[in-house]
Amino acid sequence: MTGLFTDEYARAQDAADPLGAFRDEFLIPGHGGSEQAYFCGNSLGLQPRGARAHVEEVLHKWATEAVEGHFTGQAQWMPYHELVREPLAAVVGALPAEVVAMNSLTVNLHLMMVSFYQPTIERTAILIEAGAFPSDRYAVESQLKYRGLPPQHTLVEIEADEPDGTISMQAIERAIGEQGQRLALILWPGVQYRTGQAFDLREITRLGHAAGCIVGFDLAHAVGNLPLQLHDSGADFATWCHYKYMNSGPGAVAGCFVHERHARTERPRFAGWWGNNQQQRFRMGPDFDPTPGADGWQLSNPPILGLAPLRAALDQFQRAGMPALRARSLRLTGYLEALIDARLSEVLQIATPRDPERRGAQLSLRVRGGRERGRALFEFLGTQGIVGDWREPDVIRISPAPLYNTHTDVLRFVRAAQDWAEAA
Ligand SMILES: Cc1ncc(COP(=O)(O)O)c(C=O)c1O
Numbered sequence: 004m005t006g007l008f009t010d011e012y013a014r015a016q017d018a019a020d021p022l023g024a025f026r027d028e029f030l031i032p033g034h035g036g037s038e039q040a041y042f043c044g045n046s047l048g049l050q051p052r053g054a055r056a057h058v059e060e061v062l063h064k065w066a067t068e069a070v071e072g073h074f075t076g077q078a079q080w081m082p083y084h085e086l087v088r089e090p091l092a093a094v095v096g097a098l099p100a101e102v103v104a105m106n107s108l109t110v111n112l113h114l115m116m117v118s119f120y121q122p123t124i125e126r127t128a129i130l131i132e133a134g135a136f137p138s139d140r141y142a143v144e145s146q147l148k149y150r151g152l153p154p155q156h157t158l159v160e161i162e163a164d165e166p167d168g169t170i171s172m173q174a175i176e177r178a179i180g181e182q183g184q185r186l187a188l189i190l191w192p193g194v195q196y197r198t199g200q201a202f203d204l205r206e207i208t209r210l211g212h213a214a215g216c217i218v219g220f221d222l223a224h225a226v227g228n229l230p231l232q233l234h235d236s237g238a239d240f241a242t243w244c245h246y247k248y249m250n251s252g253p254g255a256v257a258g259c260f261v262h263e264r265h266a267r268t269e270r271p272r273f274a275g276w277w278g279n280n281q282q283q284r285f286r287m288g289p290d291f292d293p294t295p296g297a298d299g300w301q302l303s304n305p306p307i308l309g310l311a312p313l314r315a316a317l318d319q320f321q322r323a324g325m326p327a328l329r330a331r332s333l334r335l336t337g338y339l340e341a342l343i344d345a346r347l348s349e350v351l352q353i354a355t356p357r358d359p360e361r362r363g364a365q366l367s368l369r370v371r372g373g374r375e376r377g378r379a380l381f382e383f384l385g386t387q388g389i390v391g392d393w394r395e396p397d398v399i400r401i402s403p404a405p406l407y408n409t410h411t412d413v414l415r416f417v418r419a420a421q422d423w424a425e426a427a
Pocket of ligand 1: 223
């Protein structure tokens with residue numbers, strides 16, 4: 004165990020790593036004369052160096068070609084969102100026509116629920132997790148109210164049934180078994196933001212469909228973190244953002260998946276001109292004829308400046324490949340876990356599942372001794388250039404992102420926490 008704890012070991016692991024060179028493709032914020040150990044990719048991923056060139060290309064085109072930029076050169080604005088389609092489909096395991104980059108996550112959740120939450124006399128309820136990300140809960144609750152349905156009767160929330168606030172598959176199965184006949188929709192996270200727990204999308208979809216429900220996922224914390232097989236999972240829809248593990252910048256344009264079986268759905272939707280059949284779009288006719296596939300849910304012409312960094316980020320994912328990234332992620336997070344167990348078990352309790360199959364990159368670390376102690380440690384880490392994030396009342400989230408974090412970063416975090424504990 005002492006061996007694991009040396010700079011030589013960490014450096015050797017990093018040097019031997021086939022994806023190690025990707026770190027140099029990122030701009031890493033400084034700390035004093037060195038770099039931060041940045042573990043906040045679960046919140047905002049770092050900037051790929053390639054992002055600037057794509058943004059500048061758009062600015063240049065705008066400056067020199069103005070409206071013509073829609074139709075000229077390689078990265079024309081008119082079909083600009085097509086540039087990200089195939090690499091994005093590869094990241095989430097979808098067919099190209101099943102994905103589109105558009106809007107932001109919560110907007111996409113609403114658009115999906117407008118189409119896929121269709122209450123009937125028998126089925127009015129939506130199933131979510133208790134402790135869902137607030138925006139998801141607000142979106143679901145407001146959809147229920149919008150349909151004139153009182154959330155106190157139609158919002159079903161599954162409570163955590165495991166000691167660290169995680170939810171077992173048995174609890175999900177039980178809830179679907181008990182409530183299935185009244186459920187219209189199940190909306191579930193791919194990875195839970197607070198605990199870092201990863202869920203089996205295929206199994207949740209199977210259970211939901213067997214009970215006659217629509218199943219959709221919020222993949223904010225899963226995309227770019229875990230290999231996903233959205234098409235094969237059978238999920239009806241999914242939405243996600245690109246500013247976390249996808250490194251596409253603050254407020255980046257989000258993603259949306261609609262399974263191909265809904266490509267030509269007659270379901271109602273909120274429509275806009277960019278979702279209209281592309282051959283007809285500029286005829287400016289009065290009738291909406293949706294483009295088949297996920298594209299048919301687009302409302303507006305896309306924010307080209309917002310999409311530009313996603314091109315750089317997807318290029319990296321394409322070159323690295325999700326299986327290799329996941330392998331590196333398992334090594335990094337496993338290393339973090341081993342060092343915490345060996346050196347910090349009196350200070351930190353790992354609330355994220357221990358089984359690597361039930362988590363992604365993130366470990367949620369409950370600081371023993373409560374909030375005051377937790378805040379003191381969190382602030383101390385900040386002074387050392389170690390950036391995680393804080394979740395009330397006593398959790399520090401540390402997420403080694405496999406594209407840029409290293410074993411050396413992990414060792415630095417553990418040593419700093421140990422120094423703090425020894426001095427306290
Ligand atoms: C799980 C989850 N859902 C929804 C959101 C809201 O995303 P947006 O502000 O892009 O709509 C976030 C943002 O962090 C999130 O983590």
